[in-house]
Amino acid sequence: MLRAAYGLPLAPQQQEAFKAVAGGRLAPTNRVKELWAVAGRRSGKSRVAAAIAVAVATVEKHLLAPGEIGFVLVLSATVAQAHVVFSYAKAFLEESPVLRHHLIDATKSELRLTGNIIIGTHPNSFRSVRGRSLLAVICDETALWRDDSSANPDLEVYRAVKPALIASGGPLIGISSPYRKLGLLYNRHRDYFGVSDPNVLVVQGASRSFNPLLDEVGINAALADDPESSRAEWEGEFREDIAAFLSDADIDQCVDHDRPLELPPRNGIRYFAFADPSGGRHDAFCLAIGHREDERVVIDVLRGQMPPFDPHEIVREHAAVLKGFGLRELVGDNYSAEWVSTAYKSAGIRYVRSDVPKGRMYLENLPAFTRRTVSLPDHPTLLRELRLLERRTHVGGKDTVDHGRTGSDDFCNAVFGVLHSCSMKRQTLRYGTIGTPNANGVHQFNELDPKTGRPISRDPYRNPLSSEFNGCVTGKGPDAELSLFNAQRGIMRRIR
The missing domain is CATH 3.30.420.240 (Nucleotidyltransferase; domain 5)
Structure with a gap:
């Protein structure tokens, strides 16, 4: 995948492997400007993101003005995920006899290298990426990005970094497990998967396609237990059972x-x-x-x-x-x-x-x-x-x-x-005899709550013919038939 993204020649066996994850498209002849990898869980996404960041920062040549600092940014969904990528990148540099001399200093989230280059690993934020000279941007788990101020943080980050990458000619690389059919990862997959575009390469594959050491028996058991979720987790497929509720x-x-x-x-x-x-x-x-x-x-x-x-x-x-x-x-x-x-x-x-x-x-x-x-x-x-x-x-x-x-x-x-x-319409059911006083000479009127069927307590001495009961008409006796609010006689049902 990476050889194809950089336009390097592929052996016949590599050609077959590439077509299997690229939808049958032809391999690019030059380095693409955007690489999007849709891969299942435990396929080595964070490690690959760190490896790409180190390669761009140490191997490739960059033209920077005096005093200018070039950034290779790795943006993740959370602080914890950003730290995972940081640990991989730091280990690549420290464990390599060829690369360790490039490392000058390390903070909690940045690796300072020779040549005024910094590898930064941060949670995604479209605000913090502006105003920097970006040599490359690697987006880790973009399908799962969330932001309290935006419903589309992946798109906001893309818009924020694209001008800087156009100026430097650096690549944009997105690596993520799929989720629902929404967002930048899905849009790129929909538009470019299997398409022989010279600037955008989209690959998609199951976890074992990228990491054959995974336990196949365990993955098959997960697929049998929860097919929809496991197809996204292990097969690298966008979920069919989840959609946006509102457009x-x-x-x-x-x-x-x-x-x-x-x-x-x-x-x-x-x-x-x-x-x-x-x-x-x-x-x-x-x-x-x-x-x-x-x-x-x-x-x-x-x-x-x-x-x-x-x-x-x-x-x-x-x-x-x-x-x-x-x-x-x-x-x-x-x-x-x-x-x-x-x-x-x-x-x-x-x-x-x-x-x-x-x-x-x-x-x-x-x-x-x-x-x-x-x-x-x-x-x-x-x-x-x-x-x-x-x-x-x-x-x-x-x-x-x-x-x-x-x-x-x-x-x-x-x-x-x-x-x-x-x-919800509030309804009450009123019943009684109107126009016929009880033994004490008081008009009797009762009201039922339609939810419980229980009487609602009211002042028995309130005149039922007052403005509260507009529309009531007098009945002729206790045997009057139950009717609706607009009935002309008898006991009344009123909807308020």
Whole structure:
């Protein structure tokens, strides 16, 4: 693979091996500008990334101006993965009698070499790579990159490093296990795999194609136990059972860029609220408030506190916001800790655990995005979480929706909770005899909660013919027939 990427001649046996992982394309005759390797787990990706970085930094010749520092960057998904690549690169230099004289100094993440060249191993960040003279960029596990400020960190990094690589003529190399069919790795595979392009080479292969020492029996057992996941892990195939839950077009069309981040409360509007609590260590503590306008649902307020924080202080802040919108009740995620209900109760808010799991809320309220009947604030964290939601199809055809491996959906959960609450019509069933007083001369009227079937306590002396019961008509006796709200006589059913 590396010989082909550098345009070196291949022996007949190497030609066959190359075609097997390159989709049958012809080997390049010159060094390609981009190399993308889609490989399974334990295929030596991090070690190869380190080897390429050392080769570019020590073997190739670079023209640098006096005082200019050339960087060979290895960007990984996490700090821990970056350290793995760093350890490999440092070992290559220290253990080689030919290369060790190039190493001048080593820090926690950089290797300083002769000729004003630095090998840097860092977590991916499109901000930190700008303003450097880049001799090469090696992207490790790009399919699994995550960033709190972007839904597409791989694309952002690519855009940030490409101008510097064009200036230096250096290569861009991406090495990763596949994941879902989204992102820069998948786009490059879709457009260039099997295509004899002189500038871009894409190879794809199973773990054993790159590392034949792996246990074949163990891999086959994993494939039999979990075919979909194992095909991505060991066979190097993009997952068919995971897809983006929402398209970028659906999300963008639902964002109101002209409104402020929060809308003030208005009189005569019925608001709904949903919270996604957190203990303050790992997840965000989020609150969303919204209302319905005809067929549209407007998210008026969306707040979230990232950890660490004092959860009781957040509850008090939420209570003040809720009371400002005339709310004394809050629906929330079925959070296990009992302190959530107690804390909200002490702040004057009744906390009701949602009886609908979040995956079901996501699926049931998907039409709100496809029909553009939701108005969202231009909230960066919310939009990033929406773009990263994954829809999984399980054996038997059941779909679930959740965040990815290292993502989060706290803001999404709060918004979809409000969408669910706004879509539920509150119903009550009222029955009694209207126009016929009881023994004490008082009109008797009862009301049932449709969820529990139990009577709702009301003041028995309230006049049922007041404005609260507009539309009621008097019946002729206790045997009047049950009818709907717009019935002309008898006992009434009213939907509020």
